Amino acid sequence: MPGPLPGGAAPGSQKLRGPLAPSAAVFLSGREVERRRQQAGPRHARLRMGAESHRGPTAADRGTLFLRDRPRPVRPRHLGGEGARQGHRRRLHPGHRRSAEDRPRLRSGRTAHRHGPLLLQPPLAQVRRREVHPVSQGGHPEGRQAEGSLLPGGNLPGRRAVRRRAARGGDRALAQARRGPGRLRRRPVVPAAGPGAQEENPGRNGLTGARRRPMPRPGFDALLQRRVRQTPDLAALIHSDSGLWRTLSWQELDAQVSAVTDALLSQNVARGERIALVSRSCLEWALIDFGALRSGAITVPIPSDLGAEGMRDILSESGATLALVEDERLLERFRPLVPGSAIRRVVAIRGPVHMANEIGWEAFLQAGRAHRAEFPTQREARIDSVEADQPATLVFTSGTTGRPKGVLLTHDNLIFEAEALNEVMRDFIEEQDVHYLCLPLSHILPRCLLHAAVVRGYTTAFASAPEALERDVGEIRPHFVTVVPAILERLHAAISRHLARQGALARRLTDWYRAINTQVASRRENREPVAPGLWLRHRLADRLVRGEVEERFGGRLKFFVCGGAALSSEVAEFFRSLGILVLEGYGLTENAGAANVNRPDRFRAGTVGTALPGMEQRIAPDGEILLRGRNVMQGYYRDPTATAEVLDGDGWLHTGDIGHLSPEGFLTVTDRKKDILVTASGRKVSPQHIETLLRTSPYIDQAVVIGEGREFLTALVTLDPEHLQRFAEENGLAFDKLSELALHPDIRALIAREIEERNRRLAGFEAVRRFSILPEPLTLSQGELTPTLKVRRHEVEERHRDCIEMMYASGPSGKTAE
8 A cells, every 4th residue: 555645645646846836735636637737728739838847647547647857858940949049958867956047937037936826727827928939040930830849848748648639539740749850740821911911721720620710910009019119219209399399219109108098998998989089180199099099999080170060970970988189279169069979078188177077188197097006907908809800990081072971990901001001111211210290190191101100110290380391390300291282382382482582593593403303303203314414414403402402391301292182293393393202192091091102213203103012903994993902991880881882892992083004003093083074065074183273373272163064164263362462562452351352353364364374284175264263261160171171062062152153144255254
């Protein structure tokens, strides 16, 4: 009869020793341990054992589980194990007790401590996760172990365990593993399809024989955390604070995003809950956006200059429960919209609060700190629960026709867009480059570039004020600037005025410089060699003139990024003649931002560039542009009818834009499908083309062409106040208000000459025969413009119906009539 075991253990049990032992002595029968190991099951296959590993329950049938110290086998180099990193390990005889430096270490570098009784967590409490080694170091592609290496660290099961599990119909690869590492097989790798693409389900699970479910992919926050690990001390954001520019590193940004995440959790914002964001582009906008992505909330951006009716529609459609408002001015406009909506709390980013349901920014963050102290693990649990296929943001479209629709974009849409833009920028944007952002982040274009910065690593600088571009770029010295055509048109007018004030010699020198730049740019665009003589003249012109042009934009500007509307060829050529490249792009909210972009090394003037990597596009028989890719929206929020109109069964997004593709893949957008005018004679006219041409006049600020079902075309125009005032002063025109000049005969004659000059570049049926000057500009608050400054034609025509009828009452004229 067997005697008692050492330490007073009963027969048939064994006291555990070594790193696997719990802090207090625990005795289990071999059968009980075997049962608990089977319950733990598949988790052992995904985790890596510590330095002290076991041979399996080889003695369980005798009622005793023997765990004893044994040397850890060296994992072969081709599997990327310890042997690949250390070359060898000191072998120990079975009775040798390991020193502290031989004990297993966790990923953080701390010695694996003995915690938790075996009753609760059999050896899982002492294991660590399998480290992923790159293929170049001998690791398996995609971070997987070979099928034969089912026990972590290269340890193989005992013979009895192999025979017993094989007899039960278990994994055949486990039985093959006993034959040694020489016959280990690798799982075939499915190549990724585009940026950020995930591996397809390769088949059946090697452990159970059941079909494997694809591993869930993390949300957008994984990209931010990766960037923080890669470049924690590089600048992430630059913002203006009381007239001073302040920089935030990626590590500091991560800490502030975590604080905002805790604050959102303190307001009981659930995963998938909508939060409205009413603000101009600023540091807090970015913090809230990243915090919502981290917490799984859905942001609903609302343009700060949108009218009250538009804001009410968005709040009603989205069902947002929390609102973050920039300042006291916006809060006064927003406060009347809260009753009748689902909003239960309003956070004022800046300024005082007066209502019971309002809270200031500092109090908001303080609530987050208190919540973190009470629930220290909730943030991490929420981050782990956010997956790539979950909704990330609800962006309401511009709505040039009809009521705005909510575009629902997932984390995966944003991830694909950011990674695709990173691929495009790889050759000409560096990690420490500065991007000056002066557009509202409620638009999808600047927002996708903010997200792309997370992947590429460049710095985003926020404008200090809406009209401070020229001052800001001189101080920040950006490498590229994102604009809409209206901004470039204003810069074009300002630079033209500056050139006009130069002396005769300086003007001739500038004209010579522009002519040479145009020739060189044209040859480079067509990939033609630059003649030596032209190259020398270009170098000389650069030395004489280029320095002054570059200094106006900070001295480091590489290019402008332009989107949102069509840019006139005249403005684009003007900047190119000054040596400043304007890269036009194309995209919609429905495809998460950019779909096509021009690049410095692949550029065609007059086009919007080629498609992003991983995107497909084609032209429908009626000329409509179709897009397909991972960045295409899931659909319109709670509007299946509208979704079915733009998304077909094959996943193609019908953009509603008309265009054509060149043989090289460059896309040219000509007009909106719904904006095409059909005159009474059946002629089809593109109004955007004519309006863009009219706006090249320095005296015309906005233009709307009318002519659907009419015999001829007319136009409603607004005037540029700065040029108008200068013209009035030079010609001695007296006025009290600028609106009075719209009625002055000399001003009307001036506009008639400007329009007539541009009519000469158009076909006869495209010429504007009559025009009317509006006393006030078209505005977003009146519903005449979209947040991206596109014209809402239906609203403009309805608002100015009487004026339009008066133009058509007198019939056409051979020349442009006043």
